[in-house]
Amino acid sequence: MRVSLQGKGQAVDGDVTTTGAVCIATDAGYIADGRWVMLLLSPFVKGVPGIIMSAYSTMTKDYRVVCSAITSNPYFEAVKCAWGNGGFKWRWMLVCTVSGLIAFSWIELRAGRLDAKELKAFPLRLKRRLVISAWLTLSGSFWLMALWGLVKFR
Numbered sequence: 001m002r003v004s005l006q007g008k009g010q011a012v013d014g015d016v017t018t019t020g021a022v023c024i025a026t027d028a029g030y031i032a033d034g035r036w037v038m039l040l041l042s043p044f045v046k047g048v049p050g051i052i053m054s055a056y057s058t059m060t061k062d063y064r065v066v067c068s069a070i071t072s073n074p075y076f077e078a079v080k081c082a083w084g085n086g087g088f089k090w091r092w093m094l095v096c097t098v099s100g101l102i103a104f105s106w107i108e109l110r111a112g113r114l115d116a117k118e119l120k121a122f123p124l125r126l127k128r129r130l131v132i133s134a135w136l137t138l139s140g141s142f143w144l145m146a147l148w149g150l151v152k153f154r
Helices: 028-059 062-069 074-083 088-103 105-111 116-121 124-152
Strands: none
Touching (some): 028 124, 062 088, 062 124, 074 088
């Protein structure tokens, strides 16, 4: 099937041009280059939804819930005082901090820097969103670093 471009037919592989040359429309390099593009875009496809999810939590009323739900972590309290009243960037970083606290809560619980009761009382829907956001962002970042190494040292 030929595609019509402004009334003119598009050439396909094997067509003879007006000068007598044979059209070569496919090559192994085209397929390989397409795979490289897909491979290089994959960390962004994985990481950007995590960033969008945390940005959504920053812009909605969930931000207030995030700030008020955890009070036992001294680092988070210090960061809350420094960043809490800032612009979007600082509030987003605060939400990402809580995402890390919740996604890797076992580290903070073991060190005694997080109260298990506060973690259990954290809203489940918001907790799930923040954990998914943290894991998507981290996995996309690690995948991007791995691809950088692959391309750099190829």
